[in-house]
Amino acid sequence: MSLIGLTVLSFTLMLFSSGVSSDTSVPIATAQGDYQGRAADWMLWQVVDSDPGGLNCRASRPFVTGEWVRAAYEGQLSDAIGSFPVVRRFVRGTVLFINPVPSGLSLWYDERNRPWLRIKLSNENDSLCFVRANNRYVVPVISSLD
Numbered sequence: 383m384s385l386i387g388l389t390v391l392s393f394t395l396m397l398f399s400s401g402v403s404s405d406t407s408v409p410i411a412t413a414q415g416d417y418q419g420r421a422a423d424w425m426l427w428q429v430v431d432s433d434p435g436g437l438n439c440r441a442s443r444p445f446v447t448g449e450w451v452r453a454a455y456e457g458q459l460s461d462a463i464g465s466f467p468v469v470r471r472f473v474r475g476t477v478l479f480i481n482p483v484p485s486g487l488s489l490w491y492d493e494r495n496r497p498w499l500r501i502k503l504s505n506e507n508d509s510l511c512f513v514r515a516n517n518r519y520v521v522p523v524i525s526s527l528d
Contacts, residue, residue, distance in 0.1 A: 409522050416497050417515040417522075422482075422489035426523035427499060427513075429476045436471030437519050439501055439511035440464070463492040463512050470503065470511055477523055478502075481510045489515060 409421040431437040440463055472478065480488040481502035488500045490512065497515035513520060 408524060411517040415517040417499075417517070417520075418489070418497055421497065421499065421515050421522075422487070424522045425480055425482075426525070427478045427480065427520040428523050429472045429474050429478065429513075429519065430517070430521050431472075431474060431519045436473045437476075437513055438468045439470040439472060439503075439513050440466035441469045441509075441511035442466045461491070461493045463490065463498050464494070464496070466512070472513070478513065478520065 407420055409417045409419070409424050411417050429437045478499070479502045481500045482488040490498045490500055492498060498512040499515045499520065500510050501513055503509040503511055
């Protein structure tokens with residue numbers, strides 16, 4: 383089984399045995415701009431990438447078709463996220479929704495240990511893509527219900 387497959391399986395077991403953290407602290411970027419840890423629990427992110435072409439969202443076929451859970455368990459997922467094809471571009475100001483279901487894994491790491499947010503593409507299936515979890519590209523949306 384691949385590293386991603388083991389991670390999905392381990393996290394799923396941990397999720398069902400211990401519950402999900404209720405900590406709602408706003409994610410803080412590291413000195414390199416990467417979001418880690420609490421970023422996995424934050425649902426809304428806004429694109430701040432200055433590229434006029436938009437922020438690249440990358441995915442391999444199992445992620446676009448919603449077949450990624452099965453592929454992970456079968457050890458067929460690559461962790462070379464930065465090499466996945468660009469399947470969507472988001473312009474500056476776009477609000478992105480992370481996809482924490484079914485496994486709770488919304489923050490993934492590539493082969494170079496860079497964090498990526500798993501973004502929901504469609505309500506019709508579990509299709510998704512990845513954007514770099516870095517403050518050059520996205521920031522957490524902070525809203526008030528006051």
